[in-house]
Amino acid sequence: AxxxxxxxxxxxxxxxAQKSQNAELVVGTDAxxxxxxxxxxxxxxxxxxxxxxxxxxxxSGLKLRFVNTPWEGLFNQLESGDRDILISAITINDERKKxxxxxxxxxxxxxxxVVPLSSKISKFSExxxxxxxxxxGTTGDEVASGLLGxxxxxxxxxxxxxxxxxELSARGVDAVIADNxxxxxxxxxxxxxxxxxxxxTFKKEFYGIAVKKGNTELIKKINEGLAAIKAxxxxxxxxxxxxxx
Ligand code: ARG
Numbered sequence: 001a002x003x004x005x006x007x008x009x010x011x012x013x014x015x016x017a018q019k020s021q022n023a024e025l026v027v028g029t030d031a032x033x034x035x036x037x038x039x040x041x042x043x044x045x046x047x048x049x050x051x052x053x054x055x056x057x058x059x060s061g062l063k064l065r066f067v068n069t070p071w072e073g074l075f076n077q078l079e080s081g082d083r084d085i086l087i088s089a090i091t092i093n094d095e096r097k098k099x100x101x102x103x104x105x106x107x108x109x110x111x112x113x114v115v116p117l118s119s120k121i122s123k124f125s126e127x128x129x130x131x132x133x134x135x136x137g138t139t140g141d142e143v144a145s146g147l148l149g150x151x152x153x154x155x156x157x158x159x160x161x162x163x164x165x166x167e168l169s170a171r172g173v174d175a176v177i178a179d180n181x182x183x184x185x186x187x188x189x190x191x192x193x194x195x196x197x198x199x200x201t202f203k204k205e206f207y208g209i210a211v212k213k214g215n216t217e218l219i220k221k222i223n224e225g226l227a228a229i230k231a232x233x234x235x236x237x238x239x240x241x242x243x244x245x
Contacts, residue, residue: 025062025218027053028069028083032160035185035242036089039068048181048242049087052106053209055234056225072136072159075099078212085211085218089179091139092208101215102208103222106235109205111143112180113197114168114187121175124199131156133164133173139205140177168194179205181243 029045031037037047045066057064064085069077077083078100091109092102115121121130127147134141136157144155156173158164164176165186175197176183183196209226211218229235 023063024065025084026082027064027066027085027087028074028077029066029086029088030071030074030160031066031068032162033089033179033182036181037087048107048238049089049207051238051241052226052229052235053085053087055229055238056209056222058225059228060221060225062221062225070159071138075210078210081212084215085209085222087209089181089207090210091179091205093139096210099213100210101213101219102210103219104226105206105208106226107181107207109179109181109207110198111140111177111202111205112183113175113177113199114165114183114194115175115197116168116171117193117195119174119195121197123197124201127175130154130174131172133158133167133176135159135161135164135178138178140179143177143202 029037029049031039031045031047033047035047036049037045039045045068050066053064056062067083069083071088074086074088075096078086086100089107089109090096092105096102113124113127121127124147131154132144132148133156134144136159138161141155141157145152148154156164156167158167161176161178161182164173164178167173168176180198187194187196209222211222226235
């Protein structure tokens with residue numbers, strides 16, 4: 001026990017500091033994006049992103065509570081303060097950097113096209129005049145918009161990627177474009193009905209963890225935790241669990 005005499009303010013300051021140290025941080029994630037984030041039947045949120053952020057939290061002493069949050073409006077939740085952190089397979093790009101701050105990249109991805117096995121489509125450019133399903137406002141949406149034009153009626157936008165894939169199964173769209181990790185996860189159970197098409201013009205994407213713009217203290221802790229789990233093998237073992245070697 002310390003014998004140091006404290007002035008009136010000091011204990012209350014310490015309590016405040018402690019409070020903010022131990023405060024629970026609310027993490028928003030659109031948990032319909034396996035294997036990155038998904039909800040189990042008993043409503044717990046699991047996935048690669050979840051394990052990565054939990055491991056970061058352990059290193060940096062962050063108390064985290066994950067809340068399933070729809071993709072549309074997800075970014076606004078940082079601004080409003082309803083969420084402190086977002087991890088949702090979010091691709092870092094300049095437009096998003098204007099409205100939120102990102103961690104160092106934690107995952108590399110690329111867009112991938114999925115079509116029915118019987119489809120005659122064999123490359124991206126052949127999707128002209130075809131119906132493409134995407135999740136609204138994702139980088140898949142961007143890629144489709146680049147080919148067909150943002151206002152094209154042939155782009156069918158869904159609030160979740162699983163809904164776009166469902167529409168593909170129902171043949172309501174000719175193709176879906178989404179992140180490779182998610183398409184490959186879908187393919188694992190649907191190899192006999194679908195095939196994937198990659199395109200050399202699709203750019204590398206990097207996922208980042210997002211915080212409210214200007215929250216440098218939190219992003220610093222997240223980056224330190226990320227560096228620590230990369231250094232000690234934790235990142236690699238989580239990666240292996242979800243994506244193999
Ligand atoms: N990486 C893509 C993007 O940032 C798609 C992310 C969608 N994530 C999700 N959890 N639904 O636009």
